[in-house]
Amino acid sequence: MSEPDAASVARVVDAFVAARSPGVAIAGDTQLFALGLLDSVALVELAAALEDGFDITVADAELVPANFASRDQIVRYVVGKRAG
């Protein structure tokens, strides 16, 4: 698999959010969980989707605000994981 670019990760996140909060447009820094757009179930499902889509393993201990609070943070997290 070629290294994912930020745009491909962002698309996955946008689609995931759109499926759960239809009609809501998000920006890169939109606080997905603070605003209630995603809940605890969605957090784990999003992690699973990222694992499947980008061949990474998301440890439970990594499900933290620094990695998942916003789309930008998720993109940085996934790209960083792939880069090793």
Next chain:
Amino acid sequence: MSPDGLVDRIALGARAAERARPGLTDARVPFAARWACLAEAGVMALRFPPAAGGTGAGAAGLAHALASLGRDTTDRGLLVAVVAHSLACGSALVRFGTTPVLARWAERVVAGTCVAAFAVTEPGSGSDAYALACRAVRDGDGYRLDGDKVHVVSAARADVYVVLARTAPDAGILGLSAFAIPRDRAGLSTRAVAHRGLVGAEMGSIALRACPAREDERIGADGVGGRLFEVALAEERAVILAPLVGAMEAQLVRTAARCATAIRGGKPIAEHSAAGARLGAMAQRATAARAWLERAARALDDPASAKDELRAASAMAKVAMSEAIRDNAQDAARLAGAAGLEVDGPCAVELDDAQTAGLISGPDDVLRELVARDLVGRLERQRS
């Protein structure tokens, strides 16, 4: 050896139960001695891998051990306390703890040389952990905790409390963190609360008033508390009713024996169609409950289990077992006749235990809703 080692893991659980059994037969023996007996028999260590100080029997081995002990001991509440200690607190510390002080607590929890309590439920939020109000605010290099927790198993007896608190008020589910607070910490007080059912679980409340917590007592990173809670509860819910599932088997034998020997209208009770149908239903439910327990425990142990499926799977199993326990307790009492009304008789204890079983580790109604949400969510995603 079976392909996934299941037979061997269950055998480990069975051996631990046999070692513990003699020390649990007399309810007059003090708690500390009975807890030590379970620890020395290796019951608390069953769930965890050798790398964590455990014996590698997994949830399946622990479930088997607790069901076996629950069949013979009347103090099922004590065994429920073992589940809260091992599967809620132990899982939290072993899987998320990274500091030396947390490693020492994890070691003691796995060995059973302390008592750990999981403190999440609050008066204002019930089992909705994400609505909890207990705050942990930064105070110098550490934190200061303020809040109240209720329905805490082993509340007045624990040596360490795994406390879930809000560290970021505006971060939603990512704003929770967990802390390991020792019982002698200033600002922490406890209160036992007399309750019916599973009395040995000794549920009570704790109060935190400007209770200090060090940075190295925070379990995992800041904000991982929500995920820690989900993992811990998926573990606990799958196994917490194991002692009562075992007790159902003894209840069934007792009830069947009475129905086979007590004569009414010239024939044994069991040969009257209504009573026979009730007894048959009891047998079916006891078998089904055992199947649910084993299924849920195996799912926890299976490394291929999807993380996002375990929450609903454990919840569904817990509700199924709870309903079977409740219905069998009611049927056993009916089939016992007047003896079922004795205050100190087995039926009264079983009815009370069943009532508590429906509430502990999350009320059944809430867990059913969780299962429904998961199901609907999956269907919507399949369609999209």
